[in-house]
Amino acid sequence: MYPRNYVPAADLLDERVILITGASDGIGKAVALAAARHGARVILHGRNVRRLEAVYDAIVAAKQPRPSIAPLDFEKAGPEEYDQLVEAIGREFGRLDGLLHNAGMLGERAPIEHYDVAKWMRTMHVNANVPFILTRCCLPLLKQSSDPTLVFTSSGVVARPRAYWGAYLASKWASDGLMHMLADELEGLMRVNSINPGKVRTNMRLQAYPAEDRSVLPEPEQIVDPYLWLLGPDSRGVTGQTIECQPA
Numbered sequence: 001m002y003p004r005n006y007v008p009a010a011d012l013l014d015e016r017v018i019l020i021t022g023a024s025d026g027i028g029k030a031v032a033l034a035a036a037r038h039g040a041r042v043i044l045h046g047r048n049v050r051r052l053e054a055v056y057d058a059i060v061a062a063k064q065p066r067p068s069i070a071p072l073d074f075e076k077a078g079p080e081e082y083d084q085l086v087e088a089i090g091r092e093f094g095r096l097d098g099l100l101h102n103a104g105m106l107g108e109r110a111p112i113e114h115y116d117v118a119k120w121m122r123t124m125h126v127n128a129n130v131p132f133i134l135t136r137c138c139l140p141l142l143k144q145s146s147d148p149t150l151v152f153t154s155s156g157v158v159a160r161p162r163a164y165w166g167a168y169l170a171s172k173w174a175s176d177g178l179m180h181m182l183a184d185e186l187e188g189l190m191r192v193n194s195i196n197p198g199k200v201r202t203n204m205r206l207q208a209y210p211a212e213d214r215s216v217l218p219e220p221e222q223i224v225d226p227y228l229w230l231l232g233p234d235s236r237g238v239t240g241q242t243i244e245c246q247p248a
């Protein structure tokens with residue numbers, strides 16, 4: 001599947017229009033910077049505009065293809081805001097070649113008996129409902145591409161479900177289920193896969209494991225190649241799979 005010796009070509013993503021959610025921080029930011037470096041026109045989604053602008057500025061300063069910024073708080077956004085986002089992409093680009101559902105929240109880590117219901121709903125919404133809503137809205141634009149690719153973000157809790165992961169675990173199972181269903185539903189039209197980054201040194205990881213030694217964890221920049229592979233033409237023909245960024 002994903003070739004472990006993979007080296008993305010410098011022009012891998014030339015002319016490709018790619019929407020990355022959660023591109024303001026962590027893994028999404030690293031993938032956005034790498035995608036721009038490899039020629040993509042990146043649409044940077046996030047919640048925090050200041051952080052999004054910093055990513056935008058870094059791409060422009062490096063003289064890479066000018067990105068776009070799409071701020072949207074997934075906890076609060078309603079149907080009109082999704083429609084506006086998709087209309088704006090349609091107006092500017094007329095198509096979408098790649099969509100990476102990367103934004104996510106950890107929610108609470110607690111026994112189900114004590115799990116806060118409102119936090120459960122928010123986490124399920126951002127991690128599972130939003131990938132459905134955004135996919136649904138973006139499908140017409142993806143269908144305008146000659147090589148569309150749709151990528152969901154998985155987690156180790158899917159392969160190894162365990163106690164106290166609450167809505168995060170349930171939402172990652174839901175998102176992976178959606179990926180499998182869509183891979184079947186859209187067979188022949190586009191490839192649909194998931195990616196599991198493994199343990200990565202980000203704020204979310206720190207929140208999940210505040211006491212761990214962070215120095216042993218890879219930086220987000222070190223795990224971007226499998227993302228580029230899925231977003232570019234080298235993964236043609238691969239669908240319904242979960243790609244592991246790091247060997248088990």
Ligand code: NAP
Pocket residue numbers: 021022023024025026027028046047048049051072073074075101102103104105126153154155156196197198199200201202203204205
């Ligand atoms: P992170 O550093 O905490 O970044 C999360 C990103 O999601 C940020 O860009 C954030 O935007 C965005 N986001 C969160 N809530 C949002 C909301 N309500 N509306 C809009 N955007 C929102 O996390 P990460 O570690 O890079 O995680 C990225 C993905 O990888 C997640 O799906 C996560 O589940 C998955 N993952 C991570 C690890 C790991 O070890 N790090 C392991 C397995 C899976 P703002 O900055 O604007 O708030």
